[in-house]
Amino acid sequence: MRYVIIGDGPAGNAAAEAIRRRDPAGEIIVLSDEATPPYYRPLLPLLIENKLTQDALLRDDLHTAPRVTRFLDRPVTSIDSSKQRVTLSDGEGLEYDRMLLATGATPTLPPIAELQGEGMFVLRKLTDAQGIRQAAHDSHRAVVVGGGRIGVKAALALRSLGLEVTVIEMLDRLIPLQLDPEAGETLRGVLSTQGISVMLGEGVKGLVREKGKVRGAVTSGGKQLEADMAVVGVGVRANVGLASAAGLTVGNGVKTDSQLQTSAPGVYAAGDMVETTDIASGQAMVSGTWTNAVNMGHTAGENMAGGQVDYAGALNVINAMEVAGMPVVSVGVVNPTEDYETYPHRSPGSYRKLVFRGERLVGLLMVGDLRGAGVYHALIREGKDISREKNRLIAGAYSYAQHLTPQVPVLDSYGVR
Numbered sequence: 001m002r003y004v005i006i007g008d009g010p011a012g013n014a015a016a017e018a019i020r021r022r023d024p025a026g027e028i029i030v031l032s033d034e035a036t037p038p039y040y041r042p043l044l045p046l047l048i049e050n051k052l053t054q055d056a057l058l059r060d061d062l063h064t065a066p067r068v069t070r071f072l073d074r075p076v077t078s079i080d081s082s083k084q085r086v087t088l089s090d091g092e093g094l095e096y097d098r099m100l101l102a103t104g105a106t107p108t109l110p111p112i113a114e115l116q117g118e119g120m121f122v123l124r125k126l127t128d129a130q131g132i133r134q135a136a137h138d139s140h141r142a143v144v145v146g147g148g149r150i151g152v153k154a155a156l157a158l159r160s161l162g163l164e165v166t167v168i169e170m171l172d173r174l175i176p177l178q179l180d181p182e183a184g185e186t187l188r189g190v191l192s193t194q195g196i197s198v199m200l201g202e203g204v205k206g207l208v209r210e211k212g213k214v215r216g217a218v219t220s221g222g223k224q225l226e227a228d229m230a231v232v233g234v235g236v237r238a239n240v241g242l243a244s245a246a247g248l249t250v251g252n253g254v255k256t257d258s259q260l261q262t263s264a265p266g267v268y269a270a271g272d273m274v275e276t277t278d279i280a281s282g283q284a285m286v287s288g289t290w291t292n293a294v295n296m297g298h299t300a301g302e303n304m305a306g307g308q309v310d311y312a313g314a315l316n317v318i319n320a321m322e323v324a325g326m327p328v329v330s331v332g333v334v335n336p337t338e339d340y341e342t343y344p345h346r347s348p349g350s351y352r353k354l355v356f357r358g359e360r361l362v363g364l365l366m367v368g369d370l371r372g373a374g375v376y377h378a379l380i381r382e383g384k385d386i387s388r389e390k391n392r393l394i395a396g397a398y399s400y401a402q403h404l405t406p407q408v409p410v411l412d413s414y415g416v417r
């Protein structure tokens with residue numbers, strides 16, 4: 001059996017590993033359009049900061065995996081699912097028995113012509129990080145367009161290299177998908193102590209250039225900023241071009257059945273390019289998260305090798321990070337509408353918000369003190385009725401032991417606790 005995997009990121013690699021374990025005789029080919037072996041994408045800011053070398057980013061565990069052949073720098077240009085064949089950029093064709101699409105996502109750029117050109121960077125690939133690091137070497141000031149997770153990480157990396165950095169964010173808070181206004185404001189304070197300026201509620205109109213070189217930026221409100229380079233992090237879109245051209249069903253990402261098989265038999269999809277369901281809100285979404293990519297890749301790989309595993313759906317928001325020494329965890333619905341109940345809790349140096357829909361815990365945001373995050377996360381993922389525990393959860397008095405002990409309700413009914 002020959003398995004062809006398009007994309008050498010965490011989704012593709014998790015699938016290769018699952019196939020390797022389940023089908024010891026299978027031949028696995030991983031095709032990548034990048035020249036480097038697999039690496040930890042979320043650590044790219046550390047490469048910019050010179051805190052990690054390129055070698056330290058590489059996923060050593062994967063490079064030598066038996067029975068996995070990697071074709072680096074060999075983009076796939078088309079798929080013919082009726083002939084079970086993919087074509088590479090040099091015209092070579094490869095036949096497959098089962099195929100996985102794991103092509104990830106590409107940063108989007110605002111449709112502003114004046115933004116694009118020399119001195120403007122995105123941050124997704126190793127080559128992007130190398131370009132940013134090189135440009136930072138010759139720059140004094142940077143403007144970061146977009147205050148999401150990528151923009152904030154890029155801003156901190158550039159600041160640590162000594163640049164003056166301004167972050168411009170269109171919405172009213174930083175990392176708007178993962179933080180609420182209160183946590184966003186705390187983060188803004190943290191960035192400010194690092195010397196990073198943040199402009200909220202502002203877009204960017206364009207970059208000012210002299211002889212092609214970036215000299216500044218103009219905000220939507222008409223403010224002028226001096227800058228020698230710009231990093232744009234305003235979101236990503238799923239890489240669905242190959243799938244669309246091959247006639248697969250595509251929405252915001254490639255659509256699959258519960259076992260992650262696409263509309264073409266024998267062709268599976270996983271990771272940032274898949275449209276899946278958010279288990280917290282029940283809404284369709286395209287995930288942008290490492291753990292979701294790994295889980296999807298693993299499930300797809302199992303099924304490609306003969307398993308019958310259903311994919312449970314992902315959490316749109318699931319993030320643990322430490323920003324300039326401030327630990328943050330966000331899971332599920334963190335910016336609820338009026339259909340939800342919200343319980344914020346503040347203590348010196350920490351903030352916790354639980355979000356319920358009916359008797360289900362659907363969202364968590366923690367800043368500072370992260371105790372209990374694992375239990376809350378498990379409860380959100382399980383989506384069970386937790387009416388008996390709700391008050392203890394809100395009070396922060398629910399423990400891991402209670403979560404793991406199935407007889408707790410029995411003890412309860414005997415008045416033991």
Ligand SMILES: Cc1cc2nc3c(=O)[nH]c(=O)nc-3n(C[C@H](O)[C@H](O)[C@H](O)COP(=O)(O)OP(=O)(O)OC[C@H]3O[C@@H](n4cnc5c(N)ncnc54)[C@H](O)[C@@H]3O)c2cc1C
Binds near residue numbers: 011103125239
């Ligand atoms: C700077 C940064 C920080 C991040 N921080 C976090 C974090 O803190 N937490 C978190 O959960 N996630 C984080 N992420 C997101 C996380 O890295 C992604 O969700 C994850 O990498 C998605 O995995 P994937 O396998 O679906 O896609 P990718 O990792 O994008 O891999 C897809 C691969 O397929 C290749 N490819 C595309 N088209 C073709 C083709 N035609 N032929 C061959 N190859 C192709 C791509 O070049 C790429 O190498 C971060 C990402 C970045 C860039």
